[in-house]
Amino acid sequence: MPFSLDEDQLDCLQELINVAMGQASDQLARYLDTFVFLKVPNIELVNAQEFSKSLTSNNQSTAVVSQGFFGYEGIRGEALLVYQHKDSNHIADLLGYDPDELSDEEQLIDISSILTTTFLNVFASQIENQLSYNAPKLLTSEQDSMSEYLDHLSFSWDIALKVNITYQVTDYSFNCDMILLIPESAIIDIKTVIDRILEAL
Amino acid sequence: MSGLEAYCGEITDKLNCGILLLDVDFKLVMWNQFLEVHANKKLTEISGQSIFSIFPELPQRWFERKVASVVQLGTPSFCSWEQRHHLFELPHTRPITTGSEFMAQNCTFSPIKKNNITEYICILIEDVTDVCYYQSMLKKAMNDLALSNRIDGLTQIFNRKHWEDCLAQEFARAHRYDHKLSLIMFDLDHFKLLNDNYGHQGGDQVLIELAKNVTSMLRLGDVFGRYGGEEFAIILPETDINGASELAGRLQKSINQANIVFQKNCIKTSVSIGVAELDKTDNHYESLISKADVALYKAKSSGRNQFCVSE
Numbered sequence: 001m002p003f004s005l006d007e008d009q010l011d012c013l014q015e016l017i018n019v020a021m022g023q024a025s026d027q028l029a030r031y032l033d034t035f036v037f038l039k040v041p042n043i044e045l046v047n048a049q050e051f052s053k054s055l056t057s058n059n060q061s062t063a064v065v066s067q068g069f070f071g072y073e074g075i076r077g078e079a080l081l082v083y084q085h086k087d088s089n090h091i092a093d094l095l096g097y098d099p100d101e102l103s104d105e106e107q108l109i110d111i112s113s114i115l116t117t118t119f120l121n122v123f124a125s126q127i128e129n130q131l132s133y134n135a136p137k138l139l140t141s142e143q144d145s146m147s148e149y150l151d152h153l154s155f156s157w158d159i160a161l162k163v164n165i166t167y168q169v170t171d172y173s174f175n176c177d178m179i180l181l182i183p184e185s186a187i188i189d190i191k192t193v194i195d196r197i198l199e200a201l
Numbered sequence: 202m203s204g205l206e207a208y209c210g211e212i213t214d215k216l217n218c219g220i221l222l223l224d225v226d227f228k229l230v231m232w233n234q235f236l237e238v239h240a241n242k243k244l245t246e247i248s249g250q251s252i253f254s255i256f257p258e259l260p261q262r263w264f265e266r267k268v269a270s271v272v273q274l275g276t277p278s279f280c281s282w283e284q285r286h287h288l289f290e291l292p293h294t295r296p297i298t299t300g301s302e303f304m305a306q307n308c309t310f311s312p313i314k315k316n317n318i319t320e321y322i323c324i325l326i327e328d329v330t331d332v333c334y335y336q337s338m339l340k341k342a343m344n345d346l347a348l349s350n351r352i353d354g355l356t357q358i359f360n361r362k363h364w365e366d367c368l369a370q371e372f373a374r375a376h377r378y379d380h381k382l383s384l385i386m387f388d389l390d391h392f393k394l395l396n397d398n399y400g401h402q403g404g405d406q407v408l409i410e411l412a413k414n415v416t417s418m419l420r421l422g423d424v425f426g427r428y429g430g431e432e433f434a435i436i437l438p439e440t441d442i443n444g445a446s447e448l449a450g451r452l453q454k455s456i457n458q459a460n461i462v463f464q465k466n467c468i469k470t471s472v473s474i475g476v477a478e479l480d481k482t483d484n485h486y487e488s489l490i491s492k493a494d495v496a497l498y499k500a501k502s503s504g505r506n507q508f509c510v511s512e
Contacts, residue, residue, distance in 0.1 A: 137281075
């Protein structure tokens, strides 16, 4: 299996993510002025079809915001922010905006971009990289368009490394999942980076 | 490399998008030629001024909070035309063909850091007026297409397929929540004779007028569709057999009294109507259709111009 990570590689990636989560949570708490809790991540290899099914089998009210990222050494992927309920009044409050100043959609996109880029920026600095980001995009919550979208993700893929982190903002009883998808070709590149870090230990 | 850096200014001036640099106090540090031209202000005269006095249209509180996230978190932030058509009131090159006075924009706010501290905020402004225009045309075409997919071309009421989809939904709802649901199916009497006497255009005219007449007598939630050639059907949610029969009686009378004028001829028509109500034995919406259909044929065989209720 060229794409699977061995135990050391997995531990190392887990550790990098844990550290990034800690720092990101700290930065977010300061910016949002509330406690942001990131749950222990779940890392696994998924195939496109199963993933597409697992995402679309959730209830229909789910909203998903997608944002692509890319950096040096072939590191790239797509972050999906998945919301179970659209409690958007809370989001405006959380962001420090007046709800009249921006639409529900813009609130979702804004909070998604903040959660994604804050985490990934810290993660990138852990692996001495720098990431750029596409503009985040709200995917409609209808099932058909969702699975259609997943079929045409910005990279074509059969297998991806999936990292799932749940964010909890307790003061605002606000929850969402960040799903990072790293496509096949980039898995090889991230393994190279991990191996280099392991050797330097 | 140092030799080439001299060209950077020239290159940014050639870009077909705006580049604007702010300090953390919202004062303009520089912008490229694209903005100088579109805002029609000279950088030398306004650099150092607050962005809010240069562009008074900016939503200040929102803008300040947006920039705060960039400065504090050191991450980029985005603003898309899809949520906010434009931030800066700039003219664009298609004021005639597009509805908007101002350029549709995608804006990207990026931190410019020194020693990991954000010193400046770079705002990239892309002109997406064309994208916005074509997207709105596409949306309109899709809506028109979706509508024409549901509508019968001649009578402008729902076509058979959409009507049946609606029935399936109403059936499921009534079944689940134990609500009332009735169905009316009716057929224009002696339609073949009408066509023979007045030609197909005359027949068409009768169908059009009939659909208009019936539509005017329905409630908001009723779903009226053309089931086949001269056969029509109405879904009546939250209606029992008495309500449906009452409506069937009024329809029959109104249609029979109507005078349809075609090429100076006055055409008289009538309909035969079948009425049925959902009951617990109906496990599928088709059984409701066949009950109404049986009643309709009973009305026909009993001499037409009347309604029959399913037993």
